[in-house]
Every structure is written in C-alpha cells, then in structure tokens.
Amino acid sequence: MKTNTQKLLLAVLFTLFIVEMISFYQSQIWIMFIIFVIFSMCAMQYARACREESEEELEDEKENSQDLQAKYSDLKGRNDRMKSEFENQVELNERKLEASTEEIAALNSQLNSAMRFDALKAILPAQAQFNKDMDAISLVPVIRSVIRDYHQAIKEAGIVVQISEPDEIIYVRAEEEIIRRLFSNIIDNAVKFIDRDGKIIITVSQVDDEAIVVVRDNGIGISESQLNHIFDINYQGDNSTLGNGLGLAQVKAIVDYLGGKIYARSTQNDGTGIFIHLQAE
Incomplete structure (x- = not known):
C-alpha cells in the first residue's frame, strides 16, 4: 500500500x-x-x-x-x-x-x-482421696483446732488471732485432715509474714450453699504484682527466706480439689485478706 x-x-x-x-x-x-x-x-x-x-x-x-x-x-x-x-x-x-x-x-x-x-x-497432701461419700464435717471446730496447734508460734510472734463465727453450725463435705492442712498452711503463712503485735481475724459464714472463710491480717500488705502470683507453685515473693513457695500453692490445690474457689485482696500497709469459698452441706 x-x-x-x-x-x-x-x-x-x-x-x-x-x-x-x-x-x-x-x-x-x-x-x-x-x-x-x-x-x-x-x-x-x-x-x-x-x-x-x-x-x-x-x-x-x-x-x-x-x-x-x-x-x-x-x-x-x-x-x-x-x-x-x-x-x-x-x-x-x-x-x-x-x-x-x-x-x-x-x-x-x-x-x-x-x-x-x-x-x-x-x-496435694498424700491422704487426699476425694469421693462423694466423704463425711460432712463441722468447719469451725477444725479451724479452732489448727489455731490451738499454732498457739505457741502465735504467742512467740506476739500475734492476736480472733475468730468470728455464726450461731448455726457450718458443714462441708471433706476429709478433716485436708481441711486441717488447708488452714494450717494459711495460719503458718500469716504467722511468718505478719509483724509483731499483728492481728489475724478469721471470719466464717454461710451464704446459700457456700461456706465462706475470710482470713485477714493487718500486716504491710502485698503489692498487686505479687498478689497475682501468691498461689503459684514455688512463688516466694520478696520474703523468699521465710518459705519454700508451696504453702499457699497447696492451699489453692486443696480448694480446687474440694471444688471451691480462693482469691486474695490486699492493700499496701493495710493488710491482706484471703477469701475461701467451699461447698456447704
């Protein structure tokens, strides 16, 4: 083209x-x-x-x-x-x-x-054998028995222990030795970490089908960062020389084993409270 x-x-x-x-x-x-x-x-x-x-x-x-x-x-x-x-x-x-x-x-x-x-x-304590046929035990007498066991340590530490209980008897289904171990660990922990002339107040009550025990002291309290770990295994906080980190961890293990719940509340320089909820009979 x-x-x-x-x-x-x-x-x-x-x-x-x-x-x-x-x-x-x-x-x-x-x-x-x-x-x-x-x-x-x-x-x-x-x-x-x-x-x-x-x-x-x-x-x-x-x-x-x-x-x-x-x-x-x-x-x-x-x-x-x-x-x-x-x-x-x-x-x-x-x-x-x-x-x-x-x-x-x-x-x-x-x-x-x-x-x-x-x-x-x-x-967990070796004798922990949970079953539905466990006898129902009265909670307050076991706690008082533990306090008597620690009478000498409490006296030497200059600590006052008070217990407040309701008029009615509160029962929980558990082995007595397990409940003793639970509160022994709590009392032992409080005696070790509270200052001299301190006070421990134990309040026992029942709300519906729950037995509630509050163990409160007037010590220096626990920081929030430590409070989140006090039930962890082998956690020793700032006072590692006073314990092996198993006391409160075993307490939580026992409460979990019994189907309850446990938690702590604390204010710096105003003490710490441990709250335990167990199934009541």
Missing part, C-alpha cells in the same frame, strides 16, 4: 505533466480536450483507487481493533478469574489458619490444664 506522502507526490507529478502537455498543445484545441478528458478519467480512477484503498485500510484497522478488543476481553477475563481464584484461596487459607489457631489454642489449653493438674496433684 502507498503511503499518503507517496500519493501526494504522484498527484503533484501527474498535475505537472498535464500542465506541460497543455502548454505544449495549447494551439491544438482538440488535443487539449482529449488531454482534459484523459486527465479527468485518470483523476476519477485515481480517486476511486484511493477510496478503495482507504476502505481496505479502514477495514484492516477495524479488524485489528476487534482483535485487540477480543484479546483485551480474553486477558481481562483471565485476570478476573485469577483474581477471583486468588481471593478464594486467600479466604480459604485464612479460614484454615483461623481453624489451626483455634486448634492450637485448644491443645495449648488442654496441655496447660494437664500440666497444672499434675503440678497441683504433686503438692
């Missing part, structure tokens, strides 16, 4: 040729007429040829445009499918990751529970 520049050059050369011919034959009218007719016919033929060529080029461009559009549509379709597949895969992977995370968390929780159970079992 000729370019536009080539077409323009041919038209200029043809026009110059016609002008030359007219100048040469201007004295011959009939020759000029023939030349004009020939020129007109050639011009029309040339115009027709240019039009056909333009139409062919336009058709080619149209076909090329359609091909490009088809390729674009195909590429866009493949891109959309790949994007959709990628998003679906990402969503699937996120669901798998979430499921795996939940499964790991569940397994970790089970492992921690098993480790905690083994650790607590290791520090």
Whole structure:
C-alpha cells in the first residue's frame, strides 16, 4: 500500500505533466480536450483507487481493533478469574489458619490444664482421696483446732488471732485432715509474714450453699504484682527466706480439689485478706 506522502507526490507529478502537455498543445484545441478528458478519467480512477484503498485500510484497522478488543476481553477475563481464584484461596487459607489457631489454642489449653493438674496433684497432701461419700464435717471446730496447734508460734510472734463465727453450725463435705492442712498452711503463712503485735481475724459464714472463710491480717500488705502470683507453685515473693513457695500453692490445690474457689485482696500497709469459698452441706 502507498503511503499518503507517496500519493501526494504522484498527484503533484501527474498535475505537472498535464500542465506541460497543455502548454505544449495549447494551439491544438482538440488535443487539449482529449488531454482534459484523459486527465479527468485518470483523476476519477485515481480517486476511486484511493477510496478503495482507504476502505481496505479502514477495514484492516477495524479488524485489528476487534482483535485487540477480543484479546483485551480474553486477558481481562483471565485476570478476573485469577483474581477471583486468588481471593478464594486467600479466604480459604485464612479460614484454615483461623481453624489451626483455634486448634492450637485448644491443645495449648488442654496441655496447660494437664500440666497444672499434675503440678497441683504433686503438692496435694498424700491422704487426699476425694469421693462423694466423704463425711460432712463441722468447719469451725477444725479451724479452732489448727489455731490451738499454732498457739505457741502465735504467742512467740506476739500475734492476736480472733475468730468470728455464726450461731448455726457450718458443714462441708471433706476429709478433716485436708481441711486441717488447708488452714494450717494459711495460719503458718500469716504467722511468718505478719509483724509483731499483728492481728489475724478469721471470719466464717454461710451464704446459700457456700461456706465462706475470710482470713485477714493487718500486716504491710502485698503489692498487686505479687498478689497475682501468691498461689503459684514455688512463688516466694520478696520474703523468699521465710518459705519454700508451696504453702499457699497447696492451699489453692486443696480448694480446687474440694471444688471451691480462693482469691486474695490486699492493700499496701493495710493488710491482706484471703477469701475461701467451699461447698456447704
């Protein structure tokens, strides 16, 4: 196909040729007429040829445009499918990751529970044999018996121990020796860490089907950072020389073993209280 520049050059050369011919034959009218007719016919033929060529080029461009559009549509379709597949895969992977995370968390929780159970079992008194047929025992007489056992240590420490109890008898279903060990550890811990001339107040009450025992002292208290760990195994706090870190951990193990709950509250320079909830009969 000729370019536009080539077409323009041919038209200029043809026009110059016609002008030359007219100048040469201007004295011959009939020759000029023939030349004009020939020129007109050639011009029309040339115009027709240019039009056909333009139409062919336009058709080619149209076909090329359609091909490009088809390729674009195909590429866009493949891109959309790949994007959709990628998003679906990402969503699937996120669901798998979430499921795996939940499964790991569940397994970790089970492992921690098993480790905690083994650790607590290791520090429980040897005679702990929980069963539903345990006798119901009166709680307050056991606590008073423990206080009598520590009478000499309490006296030497210059500590006053008071106990407040309700008029009605409070029973809990447990082995007596286990309850003795529970309160022995608490009294022993309080005697060790309270200052001379201190006071320990033990309050026993019952609310619905719960026996609640609060052991409170007027010592220096425990910081919040330590308070969160006083029931942890082997935790000794700032007074590591006074204990092996098993006393209160064993207390919690016993309370858990009996199906109860235990927690502590403390205010710096205003003492500490240990709250014990047990199932009452």
